[in-house]
Amino acid sequence: MSLFNRLTSIYLLKAVINNKSDRGFTLLELLISGIIVGVLSTVAVPAYIATVDKFHYGEAKLQMGCLRRELEAFRMEKGYFPKDVNRNTVPVGIECFLRSNTNLTPYNSTYDYENWSVGEDCVIKIIFLGKDQEKQSNNTRNLHQEPGFYNDRERRIDSDDLILSLGLQPSEVCD
Numbered sequence: 667m668s669l670f671n672r673l674t675s676i677y678l679l680k681a682v683i684n685n686k687s688d689r690g691f692t693l694l695e696l697l698i699s700g701i702i703v704g705v706l707s708t709v710a711v712p713a714y715i716a717t718v719d720k721f722h723y724g725e726a727k728l729q730m731g732c733l734r735r736e737l738e739a740f741r742m743e744k745g746y747f748p749k750d751v752n753r754n755t756v757p758v759g760i761e762c763f764l765r766s767n768t769n770l771t772p773y774n775s776t777y778d779y780e781n782w783s784v785g786e787d788c789v790i791k792i793i794f795l796g797k798d799q800e801k802q803s804n805n806t807r808n809l810h811q812e813p814g815f816y817n818d819r820e821r822r823i824d825s826d827d828l829i830l831s832l833g834l835q836p837s838e839v840c841d
Contacts, residue, residue, distance in 0.1 A: 719797065722772035723828060726794045727815060729771070730830040732762040733779075733792050737832065746839045747790050747832075750781040753801070775799045781840060784811070788840035789831065796826030 691699075740759050741747050748757035754776045756763040763777060764770045771777065776799060780791040789811050795801050802818060802825035810816045813833035818825040 736762045753778040792830040794828040
């Protein structure tokens with residue numbers, strides 16, 4: 667008789683003697699499984715939330731890029747940028763501007779188009795109010811005068827605003 671056959675017969679004999687069948691998991695096995703799932707979820711959930719936030723801010727950058735292209739086309743066509751408007755209000759001549767009540771903006775948040783005078787010139791900005799839908803970047807008139815995207819966390823750690831500056835513009839293109 668081979669070793670495998672002997673071990674198999676011994677195992678079967680023990681099972682018959684103990685008359686014990688597998689009825690499920692023991693409490694210890696369930697506790698260990700629960701601890702493992704808990705540890706994995708404490709690592710995975712924050713990473714998942716960060717990935718979702720990164721996706722939403724990427725989507726906002728795409729929408730803001732569309733706004734920038736339309737604003738620049740408007741300026742090329744008319745010779746000036748549209749006037750400053752209130753938050754969540756579409757500037758005249760711009761179609762790409764999404765309002766928060768359309769459920770098409772990330773976090774159903776708001777965009778704010780700014781056309782501010784700065785000395786003899788003006789600065790054009792588009793501000794995405796972010797996850798909390800509140801504007802923390804109120805006093806940025808003299809900041810971000812170079813074209814590009816800015817995260818307002820440079821000034822305030824609790825800010826989640828995303829700012830797209832079209833840069834400092836000569837006064838003749840400001841309306």
